[in-house]
Every structure is written in C-alpha cells, then in structure tokens.
Amino acid sequence: MAISQELHERIKAVAAELRREIYGVSGAPQWGTRFTEIEDVGVEIGDAMACAMVSQSLQGQAARADGKAARVCAVCGRDGQEHEVEPRIVQTRRGETQWHEPKGYCKHCRKAFFPSVEGPGD
Numbered sequence: 001m002a003i004s005q006e007l008h009e010r011i012k013a014v015a016a017e018l019r020r021e022i023y024g025v026s027g028a029p030q031w032g033t034r035f036t037e038i039e040d041v042g043v044e045i046g047d048a049m050a051c052a053m054v055s056q057s058l059q060g061q062a063a064r065a066d067g068k069a070a071r072v073c074a075v076c077g078r079d080g081q082e083h084e085v086e087p088r089i090v091q092t093r094r095g096e097t098q099w100h101e102p103k104g105y106c107k108h109c110r111k112a113f114f115p116s117v118e119g120p121g122d
Contacts, residue, residue: 018045050094058088059099073106 003011019027022041029038062085072079085100105111 047094051092051097054092054094055097055099058097058101062099062101073104073109073111075109075111076106078106078108 016027022045023029086103087098088101089096089098
C-alpha cells in the first residue's frame with residue numbers, strides 16, 4: 001500500500017506532537033544526545049504505533065465477522081453456537097499485538113472454533 005501525501009503530512013504532525021511529549025516544549029533532545037538514543041526512541045514509538053494499528057485493525061475486522069460464520073462448525077459444518085470472545089495474542093514483526101475474536105462451539109463435535117474465512121485477510 002502506498003501512503004498518500006496527506007497521510008505523510010498527518011504522520012509528520014503526529015511525530016511532532018510525540019516529540020514535544022517526549023522531549024518537552026522544544027520537541028528536541030538535549031544537545032549531545034547520541035544518535036542511537038534518538039533512534040531508539042523513534043523505533044520504540046514506531047513499533048508501538050504499528051502494534052496499535054494492527055491490533056485496532058484486527059479488532060475491527062473481528063467485530064465485523066458475520067455472526068453466522070461464528071456458528072458454523074469448521075469440523076462437521078453443522079450449526080454450532082456463538083460461545084464467547086477469545087483474546088488472541090500474536091507476535092508481529094514490530095511486537096506483540098492483541099485483539100478479541102468471536103469463538104463458536106459445536107455440541108456435536110465438542111469443538112471450539114473461530115469464524116472461518118476464505119483466506120488470510122478475508
């Protein structure tokens with residue numbers, strides 16, 4: 001996905017706001033702060049932002065899951081019942097992310113299952 005110019009501008013504005021929060025009103029570290037220290041802060045913020053975006057996106061996707069899909073058993077294809085939501089924790093390239101996913105239960109197979117999808121990202 002290519003990031004639009006508008007989104008680049010928004011990212012710059014958010015970065016400026018975060019710099020002021022981290023470094024104070026000037027938004028700049030003390031003179032003499034090592035490059036690696038500045039970079040470490042940027043990487044940590046970037047990783048936290050990436051994890052938050054992934055987590056929020058997955059939570060939104062799970063919330064939009066078709067209620068019927070949560071009730072169709074992935075093993076036998078019979079109607080199950082919506083059970084509860086299950087916390088999911090996944091290690092991403094940028095860190096750990098978490099969301100809550102709907103879970104179904106089949107009385108016939110006695111299996112818990114998650115809504116099936118046609119493929120990754122569907």
